[in-house]
Amino acid sequence: QGSDFSLELISAILEIKTFKLSTKMNALQQKYSLVLKSETVYDKLTKIYNFTHNLVQKYIYYQMSEDFRLDLHSALVDTLEEFFEGEEIYKVAEPYSYHFGVANGIIDENGKLQIENEIEKESLKKYLEFQKYLGKNYAKEYRNDETVQKYLEISEIAKLLNDKKLEIDFKLKLSNIYHLLGKRKKIVPLLEVCLKESKKHNFRKLEGDSYFDLGKNSFNKADYPKAIDFFAKSLKIYEEIEDKKGVQKIFGGISTIHIYKGNFDKAMEYLKKQLKISEEIGDKGGIAGAVGNMGVIYLDKGNFDKAMEYFAQQLKINEEIGDKSGVALVVGNMGILYLEKDDYDKAIEYLAQQLKINEEIGNRSGISTAVGNMGNVYYGQSNYDRAMECYEKQLIISEEIGDKSGISTAVGNMGNIYFEKGNYDKAIEYLAQQLKISEETGDKRMVAHSVGNMGNIYTEKGDYVNAMKCCNKAIAISEEIGAKPILCYQLNFKTQLLFLLKKYKEAQNLNAERVRIAEEIDNKELIFKGKIISEKINFALGNKENPPKQLLKILSKSENGEEKATLNYELWKMTSEGKYKTEALKFYQELYSKTSKFEYKKRIEELS
Incomplete structure (x- = not known):
């Protein structure tokens, strides 16, 4: 398969002594542009040659008759089985399944599934096991486009085998990959088919999974009542079939809605339930999700130390279980935390990590989010040109993947930049978009x-x-x-x-x-x-107490530069006393030297 081939493997297939074959190979190297690769590709296949151009390989391959080519594929299957016994065959799952598929008429030589062929059922089942193995590995390695193709193939094989449960299961898995790739338009129609088929065949768990994924989709559109409705239907099914992992997943989803609605006590109540069940069943992913969202609550409430404590726990678990997507999420939240604390260097450091991980795993939606968050840091620093660059990148990616939520966020942030610059008409234009x-x-x-x-x-x-x-x-x-x-x-x-x-x-x-x-x-x-x-x-x-005691009390306790600037400014406006004006001007000048906000500039001009 491909442009690599093994001398030792060919020797075994053709039953030619390795020395004799080596002599022939020396001549063939010149004639067919072959290169001996220096690295060892497989443990037991050491001499690996490579065609310098794929067309050379194809030319030689198609000079052989179709029957002879099929015999070669069958011989390769037998030889690989001899070299890799038992479970070891999975080390070469990709080439093995390809040759097995071609030899048994399951796929053509381009790897396309041959639906019209009459395929022996046991061979198809064996081929399917390798496709499931490869699909799982592709997904784990975030080879998203390849995962999509593999899941589509598995769904088609499931149809051929009349295995409805497997077909629905992989369509649900496919919807999650579409989410990663930002192919949002494909998700709901696919989930609706899964729900309909699950109900028809009384697949209760898959029905619960379908409702859950529909709930996630509704949440992403901020349709919280609909999301809650889907989650409630899913929860009922999970509880009936005693699927504890499903139950904890629902509690996590409901808690997130309450976080967005600002019902933090209610959210914490659900997160504690999620955490308890996850610990009982040993679901580390569920534990990470629960403690992470607890951190988000503390972040939203401004308790940064407590938030970081929970984020650190989440990060440790996600790293232990190899959840790169989860790692990207938590380091992004850490970046947002530092942004809230005005520690811009630290914020950029963490958001850069978030960006790098999402680039590695091919999560374009995550890339868009990370770039947008970096824009928010530059915005906070009043570095509006850098911020605009980030928002423009976020907009381009969001448009490419069809992420309307990302597009909306990007153009809204662009509008905020124009507002900060005092260009109100342009700001209104972008916010209208x-x-x-x-x-x-x-x-x-x-x-x-x-x-x-x-x-x-x-x-x-x-x-x-x-x-x-x-x-x-x-x-x-x-x-x-x-x-x-x-x-x-x-x-x-x-x-x-x-x-x-x-x-x-x-x-x-x-x-x-x-x-x-x-x-x-x-x-x-x-x-x-x-x-x-x-x-x-x-x-x-008419309460003309001069100066207002309450403001003086707040001022005496404040350690925040912006608060002190605001308090002195308001005291000056109320009392006209020069000392407050002087203090306000001093604080606003200090603030403006760090972050050149238009608001600070206006106050400085008024106070000067």
Whole structure:
């Protein structure tokens, strides 16, 4: 098979003494452009020759008659079985299965399955075992395109053998590879076929697996009610058939939905269930998933030390079990953690690891995510040119793999860059693109983000009418899907807007609700902003305590440069005292020297 061949193997097939064959080979080396390879390819086949061009090999091969070629394939099968006894034959599974397939009329000489041929059933079953072995190895090595072809072939063989269970099983496996490759349009139709066939033949486990994968797909579109519905159906089946691994998998999926919705206590409840079952059955992958998502909760709540502790546990397990995809995921989360801490060098270091692993395993969706996250680091550093480069790469990859979610994220982030640069019209243009894509895909979470960010831009432009429309729409969507973190940010925007419109009482009531939610999800940034706007509202309503004691108390405890800049700025605005103005200017200049945000620049100009 291919352009390599073994002198020792040919000697055995043709029953010619090795010395005599060697003499012939010396002449053939010149005539047919053969090269003796220096490395040992197989343990027992040492003398390996190689054609310098594949066309040479094909020319020589097709000079032989078809019957003689088939005899050669049969002879190769027999010889390989002599060289590799028992389980050792799997060491040469690829060439062996090829020659076996051709010799038995299962595949043609190009490796294409011969469906129209009458194939002996036992031979087909034997060939199938090797294809399953190869498919498993290809998937493990992330040879994704080859895995797709192998799974499609296995599904076709299953049809020939009338093995419906095997056919559905490998179609489900195929849907996961399509996800890795970003071929999203192929996933749902395939899963719907799997579900229909599983129900028809009463394959309960496969029915549960189909519901689970449909739930994952709905989650990816932020259709949380539909995802929960699919997960509930899957859970019912797994519990009925006592499939504990399936049950823990569902608990993990449900917990992720609660994380996205900001229901952290509920999420932790499900993760503890997932962890307990995974430990009981010794499922290290399930353990890694559970502790990793616990880390995500602590990250979202701003407890970075606790988050890193859980991420470290997850990383150790994923490395032990050789889960490269899992390793990429956790180092990416570590990178995001360092980004949240403004440790940009460390963030880039971890995100570069995430990118490298995803490139090695061919996970293009993961590559897109890693590049986008690196863009977020540069964005945080106000290195907008580098950030834009990353977002453009993310956009290109996402378009190539048909990942509309990735496209939406990329164009939205581009819009944010234009906003930071003060180019509000361009920012609106890109966010409108993000909104259109998100509405098309039904990703309500991203719709809320897009509309909310557009509202923020309209506020900066002084277009309060459109700003209010956007805020109200974003709030309604956030409430509909139960996404508390997004809702909290949108309530923050609306509170600020109401304050600008001098609707102080309305702003006060809304701020109280916003602070309650911020405390519930333990978002320290929004709790801080809530306290600031609360004091500004009280001051505007006539509580002219000079200076406001609450702000002074917060200032005395703050160790954050941005918080100190904000507090001194607001104290100056309320009291007109020069000392606060001087301090605010100093802090904003320090901040701007590190990250040249447009917001800092505006404050410096105002204070100078």
